[in-house]
Amino acid sequence: MQFIDLKTQYEKYKSDITREINEVLDSCSFILGPKVTKLEETLANYIGVKHGIAVSSGTDALMFCLMAINIKPNDEIITTPFTFIATGEVIKLLGAKPVFVDIDPLTYNIDVKKIESAITKKTKAIMPVSLYGQCADLKTINSIANKYSLYVIEDACQSFGAETEYGKSCGISHMACTSFFPSKPLGCYGDGGMIFTNDDDLSEKLKMIHVHGQVKRYYHEILGCNGRLDALQAAILLAKFPYFEEEVKLRKQVGDYYIKGLQKIEKVTVPYIDKGNTHVYAQFSIQVPEREKVIDYLSKNGIPTAVHYPVPLHLQPVFSGECGGKGDFPIAEKVSEKIMSLPMHPFLEQNDQDKIIDIIKQALL
Ligand SMILES: *Cc1c(COP(=O)(O)O)cnc(C)c1O
Numbered sequence: 001m002q003f004i005d006l007k008t009q010y011e012k013y014k015s016d017i018t019r020e021i022n023e024v025l026d027s028c029s030f031i032l033g034p035k036v037t038k039l040e041e042t043l044a045n046y047i048g049v050k051h052g053i054a055v056s057s058g059t060d061a062l063m064f065c066l067m068a069i070n071i072k073p074n075d076e077i078i079t080t081p082f083t084f085i086a087t088g089e090v091i092k093l094l095g096a097k098p099v100f101v102d103i104d105p106l107t108y109n110i111d112v113k114k115i116e117s118a119i120t121k122k123t124k125a126i127m128p129v130s131l132y133g134q135c136a137d138l139k140t141i142n143s144i145a146n147k148y149s150l151y152v153i154e155d156a157c158q159s160f161g162a163e164t165e166y167g168k169s170c171g172i173s174h175m176a177c178t179s180f181f182p183s184k185p186l187g188c189y190g191d192g193g194m195i196f197t198n199d200d201d202l203s204e205k206l207k208m209i210h211v212h213g214q215v216k217r218y219y220h221e222i223l224g225c226n227g228r229l230d231a232l233q234a235a236i237l238l239a240k241f242p243y244f245e246e247e248v249k250l251r252k253q254v255g256d257y258y259i260k261g262l263q264k265i266e267k268v269t270v271p272y273i274d275k276g277n278t279h280v281y282a283q284f285s286i287q288v289p290e291r292e293k294v295i296d297y298l299s300k301n302g303i304p305t306a307v308h309y310p311v312p313l314h315l316q317p318v319f320s321g322e323c324g325g326k327g328d329f330p331i332a333e334k335v336s337e338k339i340m341s342l343p344m345h346p347f348l349e350q351n352d353q354d355k356i357i358d359i360i361k362q363a364l365l
Helices: 006-027 034-045 057-066 085-093 138-150 200-209 230-264 291-300 331-340 350-363
Strands: 049-053 076-079 096-102 123-127 151-157 175-179 194-197 215-216 284-287 340-343
Touching: 006 034, 006 230, 034 049, 034 230, 049 057, 049 200, 057 085, 057 096, 057 175, 057 200, 057 230, 076 085, 123 138, 138 151, 138 230, 194 200, 215 340, 230 284, 230 350, 291 340, 291 350, 331 340
Parallel strands: 076 096, 076 123, 123 151, 151 175
Antiparallel strands: 049 194, 175 194, 284 340
């Protein structure tokens, strides 16, 4: 069994993918060009925002957003400690300080009730993560940000396709970043990402940043870097995107079926979906006691699992205690000890899910 089955997906869309790739090869236009522009327009239109800027990865997308709002050493960015390293990493790379706020125990997203007390004169932005494929409480976060004149940058690397009552992930905040890493809900065949914004000035700046800060060829106004998405990756995404909404539906069916089966097991905590939200299940993550035993049982039966994430950011050696220590974000710490992710992809079959559910039940007897 596969944790994420990219092979089945490839076989299904193979002729479209091959055609799109061949068009790029025949054009010999590999950097920027019509495929990249078409992808930017297509995805921005899907989200319902004015601008999409295709970039080299989700991590770079996050960093470019911070660069676009002139984040400097000693600035503070409020974010969650329960996320992939990239979210905190880019803040520190620019010399700024991640200020962590503990998570909500049900959604695992940043606890909006704790944000205001973390705001100081140095705070420049809030960077919520829409973890596992469900939006953070972006409505509340944006209203707090407006009150204090802060930017909101949504880390939507796991939530492309997710919706709330008030709009789609990637379309609700000043800027949002997604990732096209192969295993994400919309993945390419290498690294890639996109920034979404309605702000014309930020969009102009982001377009400069991802091409060496240039206004036109060999004229450089601001500091940038090489952060473009390849035309080949754009072509692959253009081939896959027409199937995306159907895949989101299938993901929901797989998620619903897991929840129905797993919530009968008393010791298992299934994903909680907040009112008005949809979930795209970039990861299907549950909490269990005796996690290592459950992982072991599943593994012995040929079922792969993963842990997203075993160590919250404030306890990662790279931050060497400067952003909090043990006990400072107790909910993130507690969840990180019990969380685990199960195989999840649009083509997962119910008999495989039945097997997974059954083995978890046995492990927890
Ligand atoms: C995957 C991911 C990233 C980074 O995306 P890359 O494209 O791998 O650089 C950032 N944040 C979160 C929450 C992610 O899951």
